[in-house]
Amino acid sequence: MAGDTKERILETALALFAQSGYLGTSMHDIAKELGITKGALYKHYASKQEILDSIVERMNKMDYERAEAYEMPETEPDGFAEAYLHTPIAKIRTYSMAQFDHWTKEPFSSNFRKMLTLEQYRDPKLAQLYHDYLATGPTKYMAAIFRKLTDSDDAAMQLALEFYGPMFLLYSVYDGANEKESVAPMLCAHIDRFIAKIESGYRKPHAEGA
Template sequence: MEKRNTKQAILEEALNLFSVNGYDGVSVRDIANAVGIKDSSLYKHYKSKQEIFKTLLDGMNQRFEETVAFYQLPQGEIEQVYQQYGENNLVWLKKAVEAMFLFFMDDAYAKKFIHLLMIEQYKNNEAAKLFEEWLISGAITFQSSLFERLMEEGYFRKADPVATATQFYGPILLLLLMYDSKPEKHDEALRLLDCHIEEFASHYHISHGENI
């Protein structure tokens, strides 16, 4: 029989509990009991509940980066990636957006971590900041800069970059929230996502042959 990895089990059970009860609603004893160990044994692996949370956050960042790398999505500064977005076609854009959408919708770790942040955002400043960075301001800031550069280079029609980013990302976030607890409607969510991207591209993109 394979020996259980206690250190990993602590993280898994902590994330399970945090995603349901929030960070403040879970004690070290709760985590230890879920793993089936004593409090003192847990402290041999992690110094505090805060360290457990920090390790979970690091894991979230790593999983996101691995997803981006797996789907070979553009990475780096706007000057390094905007041309890839501008010169690729609509099929490519759909796949790129779908990859990120499915990360938050289907990845069990990501879903639980976001649920944790959603629970804690109104009572925990750090959680509120992380929720904002992961699902709101982080996305809007990147997309605003990206769309502004695409407009400057003639790939997109001129418009307010922040408003454009909001029009692009708002429906995507709404779909995530609408279908978060409805795995049986997975295909419906993806169909609506594709329709949204097509509508957005038809309104903002300036045609250049086979480009978006």
């Protein structure tokens, strides 16, 4: 029962953070939304920072479980790049679509993204989280994957930007769309075009030389 209460607190707090921002939400606001006293709230979480830390911890757990569920390689960047070359295209495509759904359709992670988007210019620590989860982090991760497919770090970064840039933009397109299901075909088309480029220009030479 206590675990259910702590989970409810996290979800309620994050929904408020996504709406009013982390800095704009108080422990009083969270308790009021939950219909409990501040004293009862403090029995579960000593501070708003502790709530945020627990949210980040859950996000990290969700990331790991999702990668495991889709059987994506869990190695260091160099090893991942090698594994990526031998990962079926269908699996890469499915995982990329799952990532997009994770950040747009799943309430917890979607609210986490919205909170970081609101706070990226107001709090240095939250700005760092924004870059780690949504901007610099994913781009560098993809560049590390593509490094073995190219002849330079700059070329790998260009591939990463080509792949992740449109996906990042489509988060905002999704948020503003009246018919949100219309965004999925755009994402599919982008991923298919990119994979076709990789197949014709990068993966085949490596496969022939293997």
